[in-house]
Amino acid sequence: MALGSSVGVIGYGGYVPRFRIDAAEVDRVWKGPGMRPNGRVFKAVSGPDEDTITIAIQAARNAMKMAEIDPADIGAVWFGTESKPYAVKPTSTFVADAIGALPFSAAADWEFACKPGTEAMRAAAAMVGSGMSRYAMCGGADTAQSRPGDALEYHAGAGGAAFIMGPADESLAVLLGSTTYATNTPDFFRREGRSYPSHGQRFTGQPAYFHHIESAVARLFDELKVGPEDFTYAIFHQPNYQFPLRVGKALGFRKEQIEPFILTNMVGNTYSGALLLSFAYALDKVAPGDRILLASYGSGAGSDAASFLVTDRLAEVRSRGVPVQYYIDQGTPIDYAFYARYTQKIKLT
Amino acid sequence: MDIARLWRQQPSNIRLLGSRCRSCGVLTFPERVRCAECCSSELQAYQFKGDGELLVATTVYEAPRGFVDQVPYVAGLVRLVEGPIVAAMITDIEPDKVAVGMRVEMVTRRICSSGADDPIVYGYKFRPVAHHD
């Protein structure tokens, strides 16, 4: 549903913890050589003093550096995650506290597997577009969970991003429209009290990831009367390197529109953080006038699709932030032993 | 960590909130109820920026209880650009890369937790300034 292009992104920030594990190292421990995914894959691992709250706070601070707004004007701080340090107690109150947005700010956590960030973004846009608040912050962050030895472990990374939505005339990228598509599909879940998620293996593909993204984007095309050729770039949720390329191809996009902003081989799949982190990474590099398609995917299952137009303002403000590339370049390799230690796979108590 | 105790520390721990004396202008971290310089009780909250310089550091191998799971960690003294000196851990850096005089910035990290049924203590640490173009 279009909001008449009245709302957009006025600031954004990404964050990726510095540790990296090579998927080949995961392979070495669990499967032996020969089973590794195509190409080199490094995934980000949160340090021993990091979690979703600290990741979200850093992304939010970076967004605030760029936006240079009075935090009291932020009417909502909404972060999405599936790795809450507190099962009960909002992550978002920590973030809102850290940036000084409290006390007159909504602050709740959103959960929809990997897509709560775009769900929060649509709500934030609605909040601003309806005049309920001048600005609203949304974001996604995860220290992505994966069972040791599982296929997920090759990619499940750590990171997040924060976006501040505000009036279009202050925006570095204007939201031209967005849609959503959801069904009740149990392709991937983590039950209460369990450490690692379960998934339907090949079932997570066609009936899940592909069906939902394709449906959401098709609807967006319909509503905005656009097609793949109208976008400079398309950013899809990226559980691995191949899925976004395949879903893009099915939707009529060229590889060149998709490939520049796939981060899974550098930081892994950061679950709730993944799509928004790639969007932040893209905004660090795109030019005014570029159009960007965003399509998330959350198991359970749903997809949000959105269209953004980059404005001249981006060039003025983005140097105030910290580019995602900075954090990517900070990568410090660790072996599986340190990975196991840092991700609490070694139980001390 | 007792819940109320933790809650009371949050403004300084998470936001680096200190005090400015309305009477003599001195800045203190953390917040104080009375100025130690001029004894005035007219203090206002002061938001420190979180930028500073590392004055001295050590790598800790044998930690006090509560911090044992983080060793080896770097602990040092940081002089904030506004003046006060803060004792804090230095994170996101290999111990052998730590250099006195290094410019550092505040980040919020997990400090400790006494157990799974207790709150997590979040607070300031410092890391090398994120350099970029």
Next chain:
Amino acid sequence: MDLAHLVGIGRTKAGEHWNRGLVDLAVEAGGAALDEAAVSPTAIVVGNALGSVLGDQRNLAVYIAARLGYRQAETHTVESDEASGGAALRMALALLNAGFHEAVLVIGAEKPTDTFPDGVEAGRANGLDVLREAGFGFGVSVAAALAMTNYINTYGVDRSSFYHISAHAHRHAALNDLSFMSWALSEEQYAKSPLVADPFKVCDGAPPCDGAAAAVVTLKRPETDQTVRVIGSAGISIEPGIWRPVLELKLPAAQQSASRALDQAGLTTKAISLFELHDSSTIMGALSLEAIGLADKGQALKLAEGDALSLKGAHPAWTFGGHKARGHTLGASGMYQIVEAALQLRGDAGQNQVADARTALVQSLGSFGSTAFTHVLSR
């Protein structure tokens, strides 16, 4: 002016007393002091740093008094971190000189070994700023490591030269049957000891251990010849924070309390026969030597390398091994120093005797040098 006479002393071995509790140790040392004294104290002051933090008895002095056979007495339990022993003695002097009592029993007692070392380290850390230092992973060893780092950088000394402070203490402890670490420390042992916090090694730290030391003090001069007088006493605390000793490499509280106590005694450091200082770590020992003026800034390690601090040297120090090698009984250490100084002045120090010891300066520090108590003793 005589502030008090030490008319009875006692101490337990410093070490691991697996079969003794905190009160037991205090009773053992206190009882020995009472046995020596010809008077019956009517007040008991107990110095203890960590008992309540480590889950032991609070209002300790009451329980010790009862176990010593008192039906009634005025009791005080004094806590001033690692300076608790010095603080307890000063409290006793105040009770005497106010005229409230004619004789007071002072005991320093500590029992850290029931607690695992990381718990003791955390308990000791609470003597630093509990919110801003201990709460952020800083303990006394971390603070000492930072001070060592700055000392090395500022004065250009070799990190291995801190060995001389430890080695010196061990030489004296080797002569003392009641010390925890009664052996000579080789350069190789020191070099090989594990890092606690770079560059602070295990052998740079005074080992926390159990023990109690006690003295009976009176205002009236005893009939016997054998008396040890307290002729100077000062207690000073300054703004706490590890940053000052770390960055300025100074211990102003130590310096000022020593200066006041010496003034009161009408003496200068030149007239002091022996020094018992707060060597909770090699760096604190070095900074203490500099604070009281025995060494110039940056020269303390060199001083320890020579034999100036030995029993026959110009400035005998840590004559029974100091905290480093006699063992650091934390809140009791201040009273060990007093008892050891008294033995020297009585001529009862055995193999540790400083010839013709006439005066002693005893200093006890807490909260990384923020709190200082100094006493000057004379025979």
